[in-house]
Amino acid sequence: MFLKFFYKCREKELKIGLSEWLTLIDALDQGLCGSQLTQFYYVARMILVKSETDFDKFDTAFEEVFKGAQADEEVTQQMLRWLDKPELSELLKKEEKRFGNQHTSEDNQIDKEDVETRFKERLKEQTEEHNGGSFWIGTTGSTPFGNTGNYVGGVRVGGASGYQSAFEVVGQRKFRDFRDDRVLESRQFQMALRKLRQFSTRLEIPKTELDIDATIDKTCNNGGCLQIEMMRPRKNAVKLLLLMDSGGTMIPYSSLVNELFQTVNKSNHFKDVKCYYFHNCIYSKVYKTPECENGDWIDTDWMFRNLDSDYKVIIVGDAAMAPEELYSVTGNYRGPNGGLAGIDWLKLMKSHYKRIIWMNPKMAPGRAPWREAETAIKELLPMYKLTVSGLNEGMKKLMETR
Amino acid sequence: MENNFNSTEEYVASEELMASVNVAMALKKPLLIKGEPGTGKTMLAQAVAKSLGLRLIIWNVKSTTKAQDGLYMYDTIQRLYDGQFGEEGVDDIARYIKLGKLGEAFESEEQVVLLIDEIDKADLEFPNDLLWELDQMEFYIHETKRTVKAKKRPIVIITSNAEKELPDAFLRRCIFHYIAFPDEALMREIVKVHFPDVEENLLKNAMDTFYWIRSMREVRKKPSTSELIDWINALQIGGIPADKIRSELPFIGVVVKKDEDLETVKHYV
Incomplete structure (x- = not known):
């Protein structure tokens, strides 16, 4: 019946399968949606959408499907005839006025006429969807108006409150903030970082856990006298190296990067976490503090020597720098270059650390030739935008086994 | 629907939330509740139980909880001890099968409300391990070759703090409600x-x-x-x-x- 809506939802990348759809049909059959679009909206949403991050996609799909639809010729004419009744037009106007006012008070951008035409469109469309309007007419009993002549008012008013509030909800798009392609917040960071897990029992730690199976086997072999067997607990073997840009162009993202830092520091599921800072690009030194004070640093070579290639590396930076900062052997205007250009240091990073990604808070979509440094780095290292979905992709990349 | 959930004296539910609970009951699906901490996810189950006059069974999920814990436990150690000291009835395995919270809800003579609290605390695979049990409302005890089947289908309410993402297959079977922060x-x-x-x-x-x-x-x-x-x-x-x-x-x-x-x-x- 609402197949179009189903496909629209899928088009909007909502993961809806047949089972959910059948559940919704079941709900409709049981009359759980009542006869109101608002209720249908909520019921459809609670069945089809499984995460608040997808509410916004659902809202847009819903709006597109139930807004502009084909009118049912016959019903429209019938309605127009009803609408012609002079004794009702007064009442009607009153209702319209109320309806219009309501809207203007809540949303000043919509003028009354627009509201009215849109409202009529929806009315037509909904009548069609509800099998020739029989559904709708059923509801009219509850409106202040009674019989045939007042039908119009009934349909209209019932429709108005029903539609209007559904679209009010949709129109506000109040779940836009929950979309997961927007920029991250700390809780979502945590969720993404949890993906970095690689359980291993082969770590060099003492055997502290009771190996139940082995104990049972041994005990049985021992004729029922208890013989305890211990094993190493499973621990996450992932080691993480976080390198963060704290250059001037990163200031707008400082709270975001700070959030990431806090999260990484708080996550206790890593075997080891190391954090260092750099300014625009990585050269022969990395800094211990975000202030990047001269002297408060360690040699990048030292880092290579001491943090072996098992470390998974996340570089956070906007990759916004002048070309010479990347290509010139004297490009580092704040500290030593170490005889190599920035790009060569990055190549060294890449050859040393097998799992390395670059997270960019303001990455340009697709190819962006005007950002020369960004494009060059993108070719060298896998770069993702610092958003929920970007970080998730990055985590996947880091966990890839070759 | 005769048994409808309404706001109780202690719990104010938004219209949307009430509709979600009622739809979940009518469609016989688990209701998954998400929302900011402190928006009353856990209290909802208590309110539903109270409003419908049903018993509430709470299964608190911890980071170490396994799906099996909710079904049943086979107390092998106890049986081993009993066996060594020659207690009566050691040969009756059923004596050492202890039903978990889910099993308890299935075995109850009256319909109950089952709250699976903070499902996201457990391991990532936890929800997947419960798919069959929540769908069919039954499970099998290998040791005694007995199938425990729900006598009256419990109303299942599941809460999540969104710390971990739940698997799609699991989500497909749920009715979802997000408790927005109250205005x-x-x-x-x-x-x-x-x-x-x-x-x-x-x-x-x-x-x-x-x-x-x-x-x-x-x-x-x-x-x-x-x-x-x-x-x-x-x-x-x-x-x-x-x-x-x-x-x-x-x-x-x-x-x-x-x-x-x-x-x-x-x-x-």
Whole structure:
């Protein structure tokens, strides 16, 4: 019946399968949606959408499907005839006025006429969807108006409150903030970082856990006298190296990067976490503090020597720098270059650390030739935008086994 | 539907939430509740049970909980001991099968409300291990070759704090509801349920301050409903005059829990 809506939802990348759809049909059959679009909206949403991050996609799909639809010729004419009744037009106007006012008070951008035409469109469309309007007419009993002549008012008013509030909800798009392609917040960071897990029992730690199976086997072999067997607990073997840009162009993202830092520091599921800072690009030194004070640093070579290639590396930076900062052997205007250009240091990073990604808070979509440094780095290292979905992709990349 | 869930004396549910509960019951699907901490996810199950006059069984999920724990436990150690000391009935395995919370809900003669609290605390695979059990409302005890089947299909309510993402296959089977943070009107109702005779002026000032703190971007841990309720309780007991709430922020520690946040808030006063 609402197949179009189903496909629209899928088009909007909502993961809806047949089972959910059948559940919704079941709900409709049981009359759980009542006869109101608002209720249908909520019921459809609670069945089809499984995460608040997808509410916004659902809202847009819903709006597109139930807004502009084909009118049912016959019903429209019938309605127009009803609408012609002079004794009702007064009442009607009153209702319209109320309806219009309501809207203007809540949303000043919509003028009354627009509201009215849109409202009529929806009315037509909904009548069609509800099998020739029989559904709708059923509801009219509850409106202040009674019989045939007042039908119009009934349909209209019932429709108005029903539609209007559904679209009010949709129109506000109040779940836009929950979309997961927007920029991250700390809780979502945590969720993404949890993906970095690689359980291993082969770590060099003492055997502290009771190996139940082995104990049972041994005990049985021992004729029922208890013989305890211990094993190493499973621990996450992932080691993480976080390198963060704290250059001037990163200031707008400082709270975001700070959030990431806090999260990484708080996550206790890593075997080891190391954090260092750099300014625009990585050269022969990395800094211990975000202030990047001269002297408060360690040699990048030292880092290579001491943090072996098992470390998974996340570089956070906007990759916004002048070309010479990347290509010139004297490009580092704040500290030593170490005889190599920035790009060569990055190549060294890449050859040393097998799992390395670059997270960019303001990455340009697709190819962006005007950002020369960004494009060059993108070719060298896998770069993702610092958003929920970007970080998730990055985590996947880091966990890839070759 | 005869048995409809409605707001109770202690719990104010939004219309949307009530509809979700009723739809979930009618379609015989588990209801998955998500929302900010402190928006009353756990209390919902209590309210549903109370409103429908059913018993509530709570299964608190911890990080170490396995799906099997909810079904049954086979107390092998006890049997081993009993066997060594030659106790009666050692050969009867059923004596050593202890049903978990899910099993308890299935075996109950009357319909019950089963709350699986904070399902996201457990391991990532946990929800997947429960798919069959929640779908078919039955499970099999290997040791005794017995199938435990729900006598009356329990109403299953599952809460999640969104710490981990739940598997798609599991989500497909649920009715989903996200408890949005209550707006001022609903919040007013909620507070009134807890303190019917709260002084109007105090309530207004406290709520204004509360939403003002929540609106600050710099505040890291946003205070929630339960914190507001505690705060109003504290203000009432302390007998603080309403006009001092905003300017002096008495007992602000009840609402703001982090040092940095406390400084931020004080800075703006």
